[in-house]
Amino acid sequence: MGKxxxxxxxxxxxxxxxxxVGLALTAELHxxxxxxxxxxxxxxxxxxxxxxxDFDGTFQFCRVAFASDPRGDGGGxxxxxxxADINLSIRLSELTKTRVGRDSVGEPTHLLIQLTDPExxxxxxxxxxxxxxxxxxxxxAANLRAYLEKGGFLWVDDFWGPYAWDNWVSNISKVLxxxxxxxxxxxVDHPIRKTLFEYAALPQIPSISFWRRSGGETSERYELxxxxxxRGIADAHGRLMVVMTHNxxxxxxxxREGEDPQxxxxxxxxxxxxxxxxxxxxxxx
Numbered sequence: 339m340g341k342x343x344x345x346x347x348x349x350x351x352x353x354x355x356x357x358x359v360g361l362a363l364t365a366e367l368h369x370x371x372x373x374x375x376x377x378x379x380x381x382x383x384x385x386x387x388x389x390x391x392d393f394d395g396t397f398q399f400c401r402v403a404f405a406s407d408p409r410g411d412g413g414g415x416x417x418x419x420x421x422a423d424i425n426l427s428i429r430l431s432e433l434t435k436t437r438v439g440r441d442s443v444g445e446p447t448h449l450l451i452q453l454t455d456p457e458x459x460x461x462x463x464x465x466x467x468x469x470x471x472x473x474x475x476x477x478x479a480a481n482l483r484a485y486l487e488k489g490g491f492l493w494v495d496d497f498w499g500p501y502a503w504d505n506w507v508s509n510i511s512k513v514l515x516x517x518x519x520x521x522x523x524x525x526v527d528h529p530i531r532k533t534l535f536e537y538a539a540l541p542q543i544p545s546i547s548f549w550r551r552s553g554g555e556t557s558e559r560y561e562l563x564x565x566x567x568x569r570g571i572a573d574a575h576g577r578l579m580v581v582m583t584h585n586x587x588x589x590x591x592x593x594r595e596g597e598d599p600q601x602x603x604x605x606x607x608x609x610x611x612x613x614x615x616x617x618x619x620x621x622x623x
Contacts, residue, residue, distance in 0.1 A: 388449035393460040396439035397430065397621075399423040399448045400461035402492075404478070410471025411502035417468040418496065422593035423448035426613050429592075433614060434534070453478035458485050463620045467589055469494045470502025472509050479512040486514065486579040491620035494580070496545075496587040499559035503584055510580065514571055521582070524568045530578065530619040531568075535611035542566040542586045543605045546594040557585070577623055581616055588612050 392398060401423055403415040427446035431438040439447040451457050451464070454477055458464070464485075466472065474482070486492060497506060507521070524530060526538050542556045542565075549555070557563045563585040571580040591609025595602050 388451050388455070388457045390457060390460070392447065392449055393457070394439060396437045397427065398439050398461065399427050399446070400464045401448065401450055402464050402466045403450055403452055404466060405473045406471040407473040407505070410473070410505045411499065412468035412471030412497055414468060414471065415466065418589040418593040420448050422589040425592040425595060426610070426617070429610050430614060430617065434618065453482050459488065461490070463491050463493070463617055466492065466494045467496040469506045470497035472506060474509045474512050476512070483513045487573070490579070492580045493616050493620065495583045495589050498585055499562040510571070514580070519571050521569055521571055524570050530581070530615055533615040533619045535615055537608070537611055540566045540568045540583065540586060541605070541608040541612065543588055543591045543609050545587050545590045546597060546601050549601060578619070581620070583612070
């Protein structure tokens, strides 16, 4: 796993360690929110979709629910949901001056949308996870392209190996044709790597279940996913529209931070450094 160099601020690890104690999930809450739509498809289970009233000028973590192709490699849109969304929002409110939306009990709000929803255009930042099985219809691809070209920003995370990568490329190519919008590796001196924290190598973060099961391995597809990649798609003016973290599960470092102290100290500080840099960059460029 690549070494993380955190240049500033220097006291954030202590802050994370103190707060992490209070973030362990109960089994009931975990079961309630990790429901997926039928067959990994376009449904939301019992989870409410975003409405226009949800957008009040504060930061809202917008997660996209998408259809999964059973021939792909990925568990579906709800991977790491909702705790990753909530925990990253907490860190964003603690470590920056960003106003984060909160519900009636003070927990950060987190919104679910589909690519054809008009509410998509109210989100300056959207995220998808396990996109190795994503499947976009033509109308979804067209709406996502309009969103990105109007200034939107998409981050995709938690997909592993060449098979998942090829499936993702085939779907994002429906949105942004590669001849016009090529995918490129983001260099070590790219500003997205030092928006708030500075790091050179993208950390390889496994899911906590794989990490435990494998005895501490980080490459979930073993020799097929040894190197994590930070890649992007930019518009004609160089503005990043899409960021892809491949062969790593950055968001599991947020979701599972309260479950295992060793996992937390091994991966969560690095995962939050990447996450906050990507979100802040996406909302300010």
